[in-house]
Amino acid sequence: EAQVTQNPRYLITVTGKKLTVTCSQNMNHEYMSWYRQDPGLGLRQIYYSMNVEVTDKGDVPEGYKVSRKEKRNFPLILESPSPNQTSLYFCASNPGQGWDTEAFFGQGTRLTVV
Amino acid sequence: SQQGEEDPQALSIQEGENATMNCSYKTSINNLQWYRQNSGRGLVHLILIRSNEREKHSGRLRVTLDTSKKSSSLLITASRAADTASYFCATDAYGGTASKLTFGTGTRLQVTL
DSSP, rough: OEEEEEOSSSSEEEEOOOOEEEEEEEEEOOEEEEEEETTTEEEEEEEEEEEETTEEEOOOOTTTTEOOSSBOOOOOEEEEGGGGGGGEEEEEEEOOSSSSSSEEOOOOEEEEOO | OSEEEEEEEEEEETTTTOOOEEEEEOOOEEEEEEEETTTOOOOOEEEEEEETTTTTTTEEEEEEETTTEEEOOOOOOOOGGGOOOOEEEEEEEEEEEEEEEOOOOOEEEEEEO
16 A cells, blocks of 8 residues: 555654654655644645755754655654644655655654653 | 645535635746645645646546636535545745745635534
8 A cells, every 4th residue: 555654643752852753655756755734834844855865955944854865764853852843743755756746645743842 | 934825714614515715825836736634634635736727627626726816726516524624735836956845724624414
């Protein structure tokens, strides 16, 4: 089954404790992206990747890092989480050249930073 | 800032009625997509319309695009309780060396029996 898998689904952590949210897709897609969703703000893009070792900042990259060492995986790293990073996070992948076809989304990771 | 803005923010209708949601955007686009999100879950792609298209249909969904007004509408006909969800438009607008997908703030649709 074609899917984007995020882990964990729920995470509560403390300020400053490094964490990684994993994202994996089994569709051999080149494009992958991370979004955060906050009430009243919709989805905002954090980082995106056009292929292995090719990443770029989205609209809200501060406080986040990503890597793309393999085509299927695109982890999101919070080196020193802060309470304002409490949010619902989504990973997405896309088969096209650019975002000219439908994107496939993971089920989301709800992160709480206390 | 958000590329797409949906209107209305919330919509409540009865089963069987039609639901219309609008999306406005600011810059030139290659395509516009509509997604659906059930409460707190992942987004599901509904339909994509390219900048050279004016109207597109998929089942009970009808999407229009007016590039001169930088706006799109999503019509759901004969709505069902299962259509209750949030609906987002997303635009593929060029930024730097590669395009990116930018979402609006969404319309929350409630369909009651």
